[in-house]
Amino acid sequence: MVGLHAKVEKSLRSQGVRYTTNRRALIEALNNTAGPLTVEELYRMTEPRIPYSSIYRDVRVLTDTQVLTLHHSADRSNRFELAEWLSGHHHHLVCVPCMAISDVSLPPDSERRLARLAESAAAASGYRVTGHSLEIEGLCPDCDS
Amino acid sequence: MVGLHAKVEKSLRSQGVRYTTNRRALIEALNNTAGPLTVEELYRMTEPRIPYSSIYRDVRVLTDTQVLTLHHSADRSNRFELAEWLSGHHHHLVCVPCMAISDVSLPPDSERRLARLAESAAAASGYRVTGHSLEIEGLCPDCDS
DNA sequence: AACAATTTGATAATCATTATCATCATATAT
DNA sequence: ATATATGATGATAATGATTATCAAATTGTT
Structure with missing residues (x-):
């Protein structure tokens, strides 16, 4: 069981x-968060501060790779967010009022059913399917109360 | 069975x-297309031409309403794209190479299963679910050949 | 250590989107 | 119908997020 950083380094x-x-x-900031982050959030979460120009360049490089x-x-x-091969297949739970996004995994049988679906x-459309992603919208416990 | 424009007009x-x-x-351009459109596509599809400033303002107004x-x-x-109450509940089929997006509806039983899922x-997360949306990624017949 | 290649951070440039505002069109009241 | 108020339009300027540029710094290699 190889660590995240080792995997990333090898790939890069x-x-x-x-x-x-x-x-x-x-990568560390993303790995410590259960959901995708904006550039601004990445800026605030890293210490010492990385200038925006560098963050923008780096997320682009990391996305391209x-x-x-x-x-x-x-x-x-x-x-x-971390690519699927690093974080595992998952879906998103979106809180409509507060826009928080968190990762959610389906139990294996649900996942199989979803893929078949x-x-x-x-x-009918003649597409060759390579993936899927489910977004569940709702209200988080905080916004619901 | 009331027409699309009548419904929109009444709501507005x-x-x-x-x-x-x-x-x-x-609205007419969107209704004639089986998928969501960009501002640029809307610009090209309407005759006579509507200036970008107006299109941007209008899609914003129409989204706000x-x-x-x-x-x-x-x-x-x-x-x-047309809101769900106008176009019916549907999902998206995305062609990864060419980025085309087309609408796709699930058969009622699949839709029910998806909602339950x-x-x-x-x-587990304590969310109150209000909706969901599935994005299916793949290659359209054109890009697959 | 010397050299080559890549990354960094500061800054300028670009692009999509939004704001402004005078003019125009439409609806309502008289 | 005409007047008046309200909202819409289109030209243009302003904004904000993202990308490009480039000299200096860092890292990897010989």
Whole structure:
């Protein structure tokens, strides 16, 4: 069982990209959070502060190298998260009032059913399905009370 | 069975908003397309041309009044579509290479199963679920060949 | 240590989107 | 119908997020 940073480093090196302190800090911040983060949140969460220009460049590099994936949320903000091969397959729970997003995993049988369901829904259109992602909207306990 | 424009007009009027020629043209363009559209696509699809400043203002007004909903796609572009109460509940089929997005509906029993699945996935987190949306990724017949 | 390649941070440039405002169109009241 | 009020339009300017630039610093390699 290899650690996260080792996996990331190996992947980046194989692509001729260095795993620097800044990038490690960004990955660390994402790994400590149960949901995708905005550039601004990454800025606030890293210590010492990484300038915005560097964060923007790094999340782009990390996205281009498949270490991160970009996620667009309903408040028009871009958020980044660890790619599926690093964090495991999961879905999102979105709180509509407060816009918080948290990861949620389905039990294996539900996940299988969902995958089959996606397959058959796409069948008529002639698509070849490569993935799926479920977004569940609602109110978090805080907003619901 | 009341027409789309009549429904939209009634809703807008009740909110003190006028259903003008420009807005009607935007709704018409969206209704003639099986998927969400960008501002640029709306610009190209309407005749005579509506200036960007007006399109931006109108899609905002229409979104604020619940006639449209905003959708963020993986190419970082914002797309608009008719709200669910006008177009019916549906999901999205996204072609990863060419970024085309088309609507897809599930058969009623699949839809029920999906809704139940979303419910139970959220249960542990204490969320109150109000909706869900499935995005199916893949390759459209064109990109697959 | 010397060299090559990549990264960094400061800054400027770009792009999509939003705000402003004078003019125009539509609705309502007289 | 005409007057008046309200909302909409389109041209343009302003904003804000993101990306590009580039000299200096860092890291990896010989």
